[in-house]
Amino acid sequence: MTEYNDDQYTSKSEQKRDDLALQELGQSLMELKQTEQQRLPLSDGLKKGLEEARRITSNEARRRHSLYIGRLVRESNSDQIEQALATLKDPFRQQRLSNWVDQIAASEQARDADTTLQQILEAYPHGDRQQLRNLTRNALKAKLSDPESATTADKDKFKRERRKLMNYLNQLDKTAPLY
Structure with a gap:
């Protein structure tokens, strides 16, 4: 049998x-x-x-x-x-990137954004730490302390620095190996 x-x-x-x-x-x-x-x-x-x-x-x-x-x-x-x-094909990829940018923009100082930067570098180890820190510092420097009294030039500068940070994160995501 x-x-x-x-x-x-x-x-x-x-x-x-x-x-x-x-x-x-x-x-x-x-x-x-x-x-x-x-x-x-x-x-x-x-x-x-x-x-x-x-x-x-x-x-x-x-x-x-x-x-x-x-x-x-x-x-x-x-x-x-x-x-x-x-x-x-992760549908939440863009949302995750924009959440990181929002967390960085909500920080008061560059040191407060270190945990978010560490999360980004863990997800994208090929990223340049120095460039990421510079983009974060520039975005926080351009951040508006009082949005109602800010001029349009100040608002545009903050948007521009924020967009640079987002573009860098998108570039990291597009060049990251998936294996």
């Missing part, structure tokens, strides 16, 4: 569902821009397949090529790719 090990057995239906999910993951990879694809942990063969997918225009050829991409995803580390893709 043969015993079946239920831990290793997967039904044909489950295998097909897994293959379909990987094919859909491959299609979502095909829809990404090249700069976004470079941030993902992709194997060389998968990178070449995605590069070739950009040249294919026929619907049927794209469908067949998506099957091929799905197979390449299955052969590579699909869990890591899925996690990186989820991080790339």
Whole structure:
């Protein structure tokens, strides 16, 4: 009598569902821009397949090529790719960045913003600490002590410094590797 090990057995239906999910993951990879694809942990063969997918225009050829991409995803580390893709498409990314800018702007002095700066540098270790501190210092220096009596030039300066800080955080986010 043969015993079946239920831990290793997967039904044909489950295998097909897994293959379909990987094919859909491959299609979502095909829809990404090249700069976004470079941030993902992709194997060389998968990178070449995605590069070739950009040249294919026929619907049927794209469908067949998506099957091929799905197979390449299955052969590579699909869990890591899925996690990186989820991080790339995080809908709360922009909100998190603007919350950090608001926390910095709410600080009285540059030392009060150190915890927020540390959070930013933990999330983006490739960031330049000195540049981040300078942007924070400039934004706090331009901060309005009394918004009602401030001139439009002062208000514009604060907006400009705040925007510089936000742009730097966006740049950090766009260049951060996802693996």
